[in-house]
Amino acid sequence: MHATAPPSLPFDEVDDLLYFARANEAQDLQQSITELAQKYQCEPRHVLEACVDPETGNTVWHYCSANGFAELLRRLLALLQNGAEDGKTVGSLLLNARNRQGNTALHWAAYNGHLEVVKLLLAAGADMWVKNAAGHLAMFEAERADKSGVVQFLLEAGGREVERTGTEGQASAEDEVDVPDGEASGAEGAVVEGGSGDVNMDDA
Structure with missing residues (x-):
């Protein structure tokens, strides 16, 4: 019988998955998740839930989104659906996880202009109204990085959300709150794409 809670993964297993x-080693990642699910007698989604860098708070969703790995993201999202009564609810909880600087996977995808990933994240339950520690929405990060396509999409998505829920005044791309000195300044410098797909975290 499978466990219903995420296992406690040792650092080396978390590090391998990240x-x-x-x-973007999709096959190795999927195989490792499957093996760990068998080892800890849990569902693959529980392994994904447990995979959080203890120092930065980064997850597989952060890395995948930062570098625009849309196909890998699709594979990971499919794992959330397997055996889940409400895959979208599970996805929402994981995708909206914030790292040490308060950034979600959506913040990083938006900042780097990965429109396809942004669309996948929103469809899977990512919350576009989450603010990071600097008080910035994902669309604000996209705007200051001059990713106009992402900004436009998020503004339109936000408008549809307001129409659907009847909630107005949620936020706009210009929204920002004052942050005490020493707090995070947003997603700037958070991710740097390399030729091999590596991400330079720079403490983000």
Whole structure:
């Protein structure tokens, strides 16, 4: 019988999973998730839930989104659906996880202009109204990085959300709150794409 809670993964197992996500090693990542699910007698989604860098708070979703690995993201999202009564609810919880600087996977995807990934994240339950520690929405990060396509999409998506829920005044691309000195300044410098798909974290 499978466990219903995420296992406690040792650092080396977390590190391996994060590396595979960062390097776009889809087959190795999927195989490792499957093996760990068998080892800990849990569902693959529980392994994904447990895979959080203890120092930075980064997840496979952060790395995948930062580098625009849309196909890898699709594979990971499919794992959330397997055996889940409500895959979208599970996805929402994981995709909206914030790292040490308060950035979600959507913040990083938006900042780097990965429109396809942004669309996948929103469809899977990512919350576009989450602010990072600097008080910035994902669309604000996209705007200051001059990713106009992402900004336009998020503004339109936000408008549809307002129409659907009847909630107005949520936020705009210009929204920002004052942050005490020493706090995070947003996603700037958070991710740098390399030729091998590696991400330079720079403490983001």
